[in-house]
Structure formats: structure tokens, C-alpha cells
Amino acid sequence: MAHDPHDHDHHHDDDHSELGAMDLRVRALQSVLTQKGYIDPAALDVLIDTYQTKIGPRNGARVVAKAWVDPKFRDWLMRDATAAIASLSFTGRQGEHMVAVENTDDQHHMVVCTLCSCYPWPVLGLPPTWYKSAPYRSRAVKDPRGVLAEFGVSLPDDTAIRVWDSTAEVRYLVIPQRPAGTEDWSEERLAELVTRDSMIGTGLARAPGAGE
Amino acid sequence: MNYTSHADLGGRDMPGRIVPEPEGERFHNAWEPRVLALTLAMGGTGSWNIDQSRSIRETLPAYARMSYYEIWLAALERLMVDRQQVLPDEIEAGRMLYPPRETKRVLHATEVAAALARGSPTVREVAAQPRFQAGDRVRTRAGHVEHHTRLPAYASGKVGTIEHLHGAHVFADANAQGFGEQPQWLYTVVFDGRELWGADSASGLRVSVDAWESYLERAAS
Numbered sequence: 001m002a003h004d005p006h007d008h009d010h011h012h013d014d015d016h017s018e019l020g021a022m023d024l025r026v027r028a029l030q031s032v033l034t035q036k037g038y039i040d041p042a043a044l045d046v047l048i049d050t051y052q053t054k055i056g057p058r059n060g061a062r063v064v065a066k067a068w069v070d071p072k073f074r075d076w077l078m079r080d081a082t083a084a085i086a087s088l089s090f091t092g093r094q095g096e097h098m099v100a101v102e103n104t105d106d107q108h109h110m111v112v113c114t115l116c117s118c119y120p121w122p123v124l125g126l127p128p129t130w131y132k133s134a135p136y137r138s139r140a141v142k143d144p145r146g147v148l149a150e151f152g153v154s155l156p157d158d159t160a161i162r163v164w165d166s167t168a169e170v171r172y173l174v175i176p177q178r179p180a181g182t183e184d185w186s187e188e189r190l191a192e193l194v195t196r197d198s199m200i201g202t203g204l205a206r207a208p209g210a211g212e
Numbered sequence: 213m214n215y216t217s218h219a220d221l222g223g224r225d226m227p228g229r230i231v232p233e234p235e236g237e238r239f240h241n242a243w244e245p246r247v248l249a250l251t252l253a254m255g256g257t258g259s260w261n262i263d264q265s266r267s268i269r270e271t272l273p274a275y276a277r278m279s280y281y282e283i284w285l286a287a288l289e290r291l292m293v294d295r296q297q298v299l300p301d302e303i304e305a306g307r308m309l310y311p312p313r314e315t316k317r318v319l320h321a322t323e324v325a326a327a328l329a330r331g332s333p334t335v336r337e338v339a340a341q342p343r344f345q346a347g348d349r350v351r352t353r354a355g356h357v358e359h360h361t362r363l364p365a366y367a368s369g370k371v372g373t374i375e376h377l378h379g380a381h382v383f384a385d386a387n388a389q390g391f392g393e394q395p396q397w398l399y400t401v402v403f404d405g406r407e408l409w410g411a412d413s414a415s416g417l418r419v420s421v422d423a424w425e426s427y428l429e430r431a432a433s
Contacts, residue, residue, distance in 0.1 A: 026243040026285065028306030030250060032298055036312035038257055042321035044249040050328065051248065057235055092331035097378065114222030114364050116266055117280065122331075126248070128233040129240065132280045138226035141366060141419050142409055150230045160416035165222065167362045168398055168422035169334040170378055196235045 056125035059090045060173060061194035063123055064205075065187045067100070068178045078102065081173065085123060095122035095171050101164065102175040103201070108159050109174045110147075110201030112140035113166040120171035124199060131200065141165055151202045174198065176205040215358045218275035219266075223366035223409070244281040251288050256319030256327060260291050263388035267360035268294075336395035338380040343397070343425055348374040350401060351431040352423060360388035363427045367419070371431045372403040375420065383424055397425040 033039045063085055067074040077084040081098035085091070098120060101109040113119065114137045119127040130136050139147050144161045148154065155161070164172045176198035182190060185208075197203030239245050255265070269287040272278065278286065292298040295313065302309045319327060344350060354369030362384045378398040386394035405417030 022241065022282075023243040025303075026246045026250070029285075029289070029298075029303055030246065031306050032302050032308055033250065033254065035308035036298070038297065038312065038315055038318065039250065039253040040318060040320045043253050043256075043319050043324050044246065046321045046324040047249040047252050047328075048245040050324065052238060052245065055328075056238075092329040093327075094331065096331040096333040097335065097381075112222075114366070115217075115219055115362060116270065126238055128235075128237070129280070130230045130233055133228070133230065134221050134226040134276070135228040135230045137221040138224045139230075140222075142223045143414070144417065145414060147230060151232055158416070160418070161414070162402075163417070163419045165364065165367070165419060165421045167364060168378075168381060168384065168424070170398070170400075170422050197232070202232075 051121075051126050055122060057123070057194075057196035057199065058191070059088075059125070060120070060123035060196070060199045061191040062088060062187075063090070063100075063173065064175055064194045064199065065191035067175055068190055069187050074175075077175070085173075090122040092122055094118070095120045097170045098123075098173060099170055100173045100175055101162070103177050105156075105177075106158075106160060108155055108161050108201065109164065109172075110140060110144050110161065111164045111166060111172045111174060112137060114138070114141055115165075115167060118166035118169075118171065120173055123173055124196060128196070148202065151197060153203060174201040176201075176203075179205050179207045181208050215271070215360070217270040217360070218272070219270035220365050222364045239281075240279075241281075247281045247285045247288070251284050253319050254288060254292065256317070258316035259295055259297065261387050262332065263360060263382075263384045264390065265291060266384075267388040270360070334382040334395075335379050336382060336393060338395050338397070340397075342377055342399075344374045344377075344399060344428065344430070346374055346376060349431040350374055350399075350428040352401070353427045353429075357385070359385060361385050363423060364421060366408055367401075367403060367421045367423075370403055370407050372401040372407065372420075374399050374428075375402045376400040378422065381424070383426070385424070385426075399423055399425070399428070401428065 034041050067077050073084060077100045081100040085098050103109055117127050117132040141163050144163055166172060179193055193206040195203050195206060198205045265287060268290050269283050272283060272286055289303060293300060297313045299310060349371060351371050352363060352368055380395040381398040382393040383396045386392060400420050401423045402418050402420040405413035408419060
């Protein structure tokens with residue numbers, strides 16, 4: 001088949017004519033599939049809109065903030081994350097079987113998929129590019145501290161690190177530590193401190209008053 | 213070796229920096245969301261399962277040189293061509309040249325939200341009792357297999373501890389080969405970093421994988 005973009009010896013990120021070629025190729029495929037009746041083109045728009053505007057890491061941030069303020073919810077989440085998260089209406093594709101793991105002073109958790117790009121979509125949305133990249137997937141299981149350093153995160157030497165490789169259909173959500181100085185904060189305000197990376201374990205929750 | 217996965221990257225010396233990315237950044241080219249949507253929509257026809265789809269992706273010869281959504285697109289085309297749903301000359305022409313094949317269903321716009329919310333749970337009932345329980349020491353299968361599998365090379369032939377039983381799940385190895393779901397008990401198995409990486413491993417490092425029962429045998433405790 002003559003459509004392998006790497007028949008050509010140039011880099012796809014830099015070459016605008018190649019971007020145009022990919023766009024045409026994808027549009028052409030969409031036409032064929034529509035003509036054959038395999039897809040509903042309107043469904044494509046709904047799918048794109050869903051992952052651009054509805055399903056993303058703000059969902060996970062709500063789960064974390066609720067776990068921080070509501071001990072009963074936190075216990076439920078640690079016992080049966082799928083059900084606890086479903087109670088907030090975050091369910092389904094690539095999050096059918098959820099497990100929550102909680103960071104403490106002694107134990108830090110980090111999530112990877114070394115075999116592909118498994119990621120908890122209902123709570124975090126689509127994975128960032130680095131999560132799917134060879135550098136992250138190869139190093140996270142062997143040198144997590146080195147990986148954390150690339151994110152500007154440094155943990156105390158005596159904090160143990162646990163890496164979860166998502167090799168089956170179980171998806172993992174890291175519950176970062178609640179920042180100090182937020183004791184009387186509302187759930188909504190707390191959720192703003194919860195970054196996507198803190199729920200993968202490559203970051204920490206933002207400290208109050210810290211910027212983006 | 214006839215079956216080669218190019219996707220089994222854990223612990224390998226892969227070059228390149230990890231480039232953090234803002235949360236709002238979802239796609240890097242205009243065609244990428246369309247590839248995502250086409251893949252999900254065609255997945256919705258029920259023509260293949262997720263393990264077959266992963267198997268096609270990981271065996272693409274150009275895997276290492278392709279971006280994520282290039283891999284998705286190439287795999288989608290392969291899956292459809294293999295089933296003669298679309299032929300290569302139709303992809304080139306950008307229009308239908310041959311009559312369509314029947315699909316189990318079509319994912320309509322009105323059904324998308326419900327389909328995504330439902331997902332595809334992989335938990336199944338099995339008659340057999342689980343062979344292992346939390347705390348058991350197990351050794352993972354060693355060596356290459358000639359098909360899609362979900363036991364990473366770095367965790368092959370290693371001794372770890374059963375930490376959790378997840379119930380029985382669709383067995384990826386069988387499902388990827390079109391042999392049906394053949395559900396098996398699934399366990400989280402945790403390894404000490406030194407077991408995986410030797411004496412130089414960072415202290416306090418533990419790594420776990422989720423492993424189906426047939427990947428495991430009892431190890432001396």
C-alpha cells in the first residue's frame with residue numbers, strides 16, 4: 001500500500017505539505033467509510049466533541065477533591081473505585097475497571113502503560129503525547145525518579161515509589177496528597193489544585209497560591 | 213520469531229526526552245481527532261475486538277517511526293483491508309469501488325454518549341477457582357510467544373508477589389488471535405525493583421503488572 005507516510009524520508013511535525021497529505025488521506029478514508037454505510041459522519045463530530053470538551057482531567061480532579069473532603073467517599077474509592085467514580089457519572093470506555101491508589105509521605109504512585117497507551121479515559125480524557133511516547137514508556141518502570149526529574153518533581157529519598165504498568169483492562173488513578181494550607185477549602189476550589197499529571201503520578205497537586 | 217511486537221518498551225534504552233504538555237493540548241494536527249473518531253466509530257461496528265486492534269498496531273513494521281495517530285490510522289486501514297471492508301485502491305481513490313460488507317451494527321450519533329458510558333467491561337464469570345491468592349509468590353512465564361500477549365518482556369521469567377485478584381477477565385492473548393474470550397483470573401503481581409533491574413535498582417522501587425493466571429506459576433516462597 002502506498003499510503004505509509006514514512007515511505008518518505010522527512011519528519012511529519014515539520015513538513016506542512018505532509019500535514020496536508022495526512023489530512024486529505026483521512027478525509028478520503030472518511031468518504032469511503034461513509035459511502036459504504038459503515039459510519040455515521042454525525043457520530044464522528046459527537047465523538048470529537050466529547051473528548052475535546054466533555055471528558056477530560058477535570059473529571060478526575062472532581063474525584064480527587066471529593067476524596068480529600070469526604071472520608072466515606074475516600075474509603076469507597078479505595079475499596080471499589082469503579083463504583084465510587086461511577087457515582088459521579090464518570091464511567092465507560094477505557095475506565096471499565098478502575099483502581100485508585102493514594103500517595104502518602106512514604107509512598108508515591110506512578111502509572112504507565114509500557115505496552116501501548118492504556119489510560120483511564122473517563123476520568124483523565126485522552127492521554128498526553130508524552131504518556132504515549134517511547135521515552136516515558138521505557139523509563140517509567142526502571143527509573144521513575146529520573147522521569148520525575150524531567151517533570152521538575154523531586155521526592156524525598158525515603159519515599160518509596162510504586163509504578164503500576166497497565167497491562168490489562170484495569171485502569172489506575174493516582175490520588176495525590178492534599179496540599180497543606182487548604183484545610184477549610186471547598187471541594188470545588190480544591191479541584192483546581194488537582195493537575196492531570198498529579199493523577200498520573202508524574203506531578204504533585206498544586207500548592208495554594210502557586211500558578212499554573 | 214514470526215510474531216514481533218514493536219511496542220513492548222518497558223525498561224529498554226529508548227532515546228529522547230519526555231516533553232511535558234499543557235492539559236488543554238489534546239491534538240497536534242487537525243487530522244488527529246478525525247482518526248480518533250474514525251477508529252472509535254469503526255470499533256463500534258463490532259468488526260474486531262480491542263486485542264486484535266492492539267495486535268495490529270504493535271506489529272506495524274514502521275511502529276517506532278510513526279506518531280501515535282499515524283499508528284492508529286495505519287492499523288485501522290489494516291483491520292478493514294484484512295476483512296475486505298475496504299480495499300487499498302478504494303483508500304487511494306477516496307471513494308467506494310466495491311459493494312460494502314455487512315457489519316454487525318453502525319454507531320449512530322445519537323448512540324455515542326451511551327456507548328462510551330457503557331464501554332466494554334472485560335469481567336466474566338468462570339467456573340474454575342483462582343489458583344493463587346494475595347501473598348503467594350509466583351514466577352512469570354519466560355520466553356517469547358508467537359502471538360499478541362500482555363506480559364511485558366521486562367517482567368518475564370521474574371518472581372513477584374500476588375497482591376490482588378481482579379476477578380476473571382477476557383484473556384487478551386486468545387481474544388487477539390480470534391480464539392474467543394477464554395476468560396481467566398487476573399492478578400496484580402508486584403515485583404521488587406531489584407528482581408527486575410538487578411542490584412543497582414533504586415531502593416524502594418516496586419513495579420506491578422496485571423497478569424492473567426496462565427502467565428504465572430507458583431514459586432518457592
